[in-house]
Amino acid sequence: MTSLRLRIAGMVGAGMLALGATNAAAELLPLPDGMGGVSDIGAIQCSVYSNMIRIGPLGSRLSLLTWAAGYYAATSGKTLHALATAPGQPGGPWDFDRLTTHLVDYCAANPQAVTADAVRDLAANLGVAR
Amino acid sequence: MSDATASPPVGRSKLWQPPIVGLVTFVLMFVGVGLAHTLMVLIEHGLGRPTTLAISPLLGFIGIVMLWYGVKSKNESFQTWIGFLAGIIVWMCWVEFFYMWYGRENWGMLPRMDGVGSGGPLEVSGTYPEYMIMGSTVGTLLLMLCLYAFDKDTRCNMFLWFQDKLGLKEGLGPTTKKAQDRNYAIITFMETFFVTWFCYAWNLLTFDPALMGSGDFFIGINLASVFIATTWAGFCLTRLIQFKRTATALRYAIPVGNVAWVNVEILEKLDMMSHEVFIDPWTHTFEASVLFGAFLTLVVAILLAPKKPSEVGARAKRGEGVS
Numbered sequence: 001m002t003s004l005r006l007r008i009a010g011m012v013g014a015g016m017l018a019l020g021a022t023n024a025a026a027e028l029l030p031l032p033d034g035m036g037g038v039s040d041i042g043a044i045q046c047s048v049y050s051n052m053i054r055i056g057p058l059g060s061r062l063s064l065l066t067w068a069a070g071y072y073a074a075t076s077g078k079t080l081h082a083l084a085t086a087p088g089q090p091g092g093p094w095d096f097d098r099l100t101t102h103l104v105d106y107c108a109a110n111p112q113a114v115t116a117d118a119v120r121d122l123a124a125n126l127g128v129a130r
Numbered sequence: 131m132s133d134a135t136a137s138p139p140v141g142r143s144k145l146w147q148p149p150i151v152g153l154v155t156f157v158l159m160f161v162g163v164g165l166a167h168t169l170m171v172l173i174e175h176g177l178g179r180p181t182t183l184a185i186s187p188l189l190g191f192i193g194i195v196m197l198w199y200g201v202k203s204k205n206e207s208f209q210t211w212i213g214f215l216a217g218i219i220v221w222m223c224w225v226e227f228f229y230m231w232y233g234r235e236n237w238g239m240l241p242r243m244d245g246v247g248s249g250g251p252l253e254v255s256g257t258y259p260e261y262m263i264m265g266s267t268v269g270t271l272l273l274m275l276c277l278y279a280f281d282k283d284t285r286c287n288m289f290l291w292f293q294d295k296l297g298l299k300e301g302l303g304p305t306t307k308k309a310q311d312r313n314y315a316i317i318t319f320m321e322t323f324f325v326t327w328f329c330y331a332w333n334l335l336t337f338d339p340a341l342m343g344s345g346d347f348f349i350g351i352n353l354a355s356v357f358i359a360t361t362w363a364g365f366c367l368t369r370l371i372q373f374k375r376t377a378t379a380l381r382y383a384i385p386v387g388n389v390a391w392v393n394v395e396i397l398e399k400l401d402m403m404s405h406e407v408f409i410d411p412w413t414h415t416f417e418a419s420v421l422f423g424a425f426l427t428l429v430v431a432i433l434l435a436p437k438k439p440s441e442v443g444a445r446a447k448r449g450e451g452v453s
Binding site for chain 2: 028029030031032033034035036037038044045048051052054055056057058059060062063
């Protein structure tokens, strides 16, 4: 029962997080001056993310994947590693390159979307809801 | 790449007199800084970024091979050109492309962003990962500049001024080198490298929001930089336009053009102008072609300009008894 409550609370929290991310696309938590990247990487427009990928490919991939890992943990209670290596994944286990390329490709194809949409699309492919 | 093929006519000219020599070399170096940006972009797009970054250490050796030819030459004009081109190539390949690989591909640095918390549009700042790394090399730069600041044989007017004002001349003693002892290929090579490094560091320090913030102080510091760069380059230009020898003028124009270019970077940062024509030549093909054509014309003009005998190695040849 406790586990179910936690799970529901997690899903509600993740939903609010994702909703907040979508609505807060223009208002990001400022970082300390001089740092690279953005704090709310899940809340930025895909066109901006694609530009970040052009200039900082590896770091931008990792940044959004880290955000995604938190989102998936909140919604499913599973780690990204557990989801990516779960048996029965179509196309075999997901590695860093495959996971992040999915996010990058989604954003390239949907420049008006926000990065959280790419994370949700990846979630569907990973079977997070299963 | 022999001396003979690079030997310009020796003689006098009514056209190549002050202030023409200085003005032409200044414009050449100023536009040359912009076109160096274009060259870098063209290499990156021509070879593809992964290939460029992978072979950039090897590409840098092209500059070193050029320098080898230049150092062996007795022709001061040839030495100067080779030293300049080798300096540009080595800077581009061993610093810019190499830092690019480290920052973007190896360490996975994120680009600095503009517009966070300011209400402006969120966009990638011009301070890319490689420039964030470069900003951290200021201490190394200053350390290396100590070599010149405390070198009794330096001929750089700025360091000579420091030596005079700091009372170093007596302690350092008189220079032991004459003009014939100097190899202008390596001198111009190092000058090009250090001037480029210095101007980058200057811009990067004043652009760093961790040091300057992003409000009035940032604007004030950068406008002060514009004032300093303009007066410094302007002062040097008044000296440059008195030069008669094209080789000497070329060497002097390297810092003058670069210091003047500091303004371009700052005014672009403050959204007051753009040098996009140099970094996106495909969108501005006509304008970029005109600038490149003008640059090439000036290069050819200087190469064909009559030279003093000392500029083409006549003095050295006399000393060696070569006819």
